[in-house]
Structures are given as structure tokens and as C-alpha cells.
Amino acid sequence: MIICIRCTQPRQPQELCKGRRHCQACQARAARISYYRHRWRQLDKNARRRAAEYGCDVQPVDYGAIFAADIAHPCGMCGQHLNPATDEIEFDHIQPLAEGGAHAPHNIRLVHRTCNREASMRRFVLAKVLNRRVA
Numbered sequence: 356m357i358i359c360i361r362c363t364q365p366r367q368p369q370e371l372c373k374g375r376r377h378c379q380a381c382q383a384r385a386a387r388i389s390y391y392r393h394r395w396r397q398l399d400k401n402a403r404r405r406a407a408e409y410g411c412d413v414q415p416v417d418y419g420a421i422f423a424a425d426i427a428h429p430c431g432m433c434g435q436h437l438n439p440a441t442d443e444i445e446f447d448h449i450q451p452l453a454e455g456g457a458h459a460p461h462n463i464r465l466v467h468r469t470c471n472r473e474a475s476m477r478r479f480v481l482a483k484v485l486n487r488r489v490a
């Protein structure tokens with residue numbers, strides 16, 4: 356039995372990363388966190404650009420802090436539990452940027468990726484129906 360230097364859990368030798376003193380679970384967690392950090396930077400950049408295009412209010416947004424605070428809350432769309440281990444989780448502007456919503460922490464929530472996809476599909480279909488009626 357070997358103690359992982361990161362999580363301090365007793366591990367079998369084959370559970371450790373090769374040539375390292377931390378376990379594979381810790382390695383996977385570190386990879387996920389750095390992956391998210393990278394993605395969050397991209398998200399913030401894209402949102403800022405779109406917010407500027409739409410003339411929205413832009414405030415400093417710390418996606419890491421929002422994630423940490425909101426992950427304990429249910430999905431903002433379906434109300435079901437968010438499980439970072441099994442669910443793909445996305446940030447959602449409660450009032451969309453396209454509708455003048457602010458790029459600010461109070462206007463951002465966590466939702467399931469699947470819920471977000473469904474919602475944008477609904478908006479798309481609705482927009483099509485409305486356009487047809489107007490035409």
C-alpha cells in the first residue's frame with residue numbers, strides 16, 4: 356500500500372501514475388481542472404466579444420468562482436442535480452446576450468449541456484415560426 360501524496364489516500368502500486376507518487380484519480384482530476392481553466396478563458400473571451408457586439412453591460416466574470424459556487428445548486432433549466440463526473444455542464448446567460456443581457460456573474464448560471472441545447476433549439480424553432488407569421 357502506498358499513500359498518494361495529493362489525496363493522501365492509500366493506493367495499490369498499480370493505481371499510481373507511472374513513475375509518480377500520486378494516483379491516477381488525482382491525475383485525472385488535475386487534467387479536468389486545467390481543461391476547464393482553458394475552456395473558461397475561451398468562454399469569457401467569446402462572451403465579451405459578443406457582449407460588445409450587442410452593446411451589453413460587461414463586468415469581470417470569474418467562471419471558476421461561479422462554477423465552484425453554483426455546482427452545488429441544481430441545473431438552472433431542468434432543476435435536476437448537476438454531477439460534474441457524469442454530466443456535461445455549461446454556463447448559460449440567464450438573459451441571453453442577444454437580448455441585451457449582461458455579461459456579469461449575476462446573469463450567469465450552470466446548466467446541463469443537454470438542457471442548453473434543447474433550449475436553444477426551442478428558441479430557434481420559435482424564431483422560425485414567428486418570422487413566418489410576420490412574413
Ligand SMILES: [Zn+2]
Binds near residue numbers: 363378379
Ligand atoms: Zn490521489
Ligand SMILES: [Zn+2]
Binds near residue numbers: 430431432434466467
Ligand atoms: Zn438540466
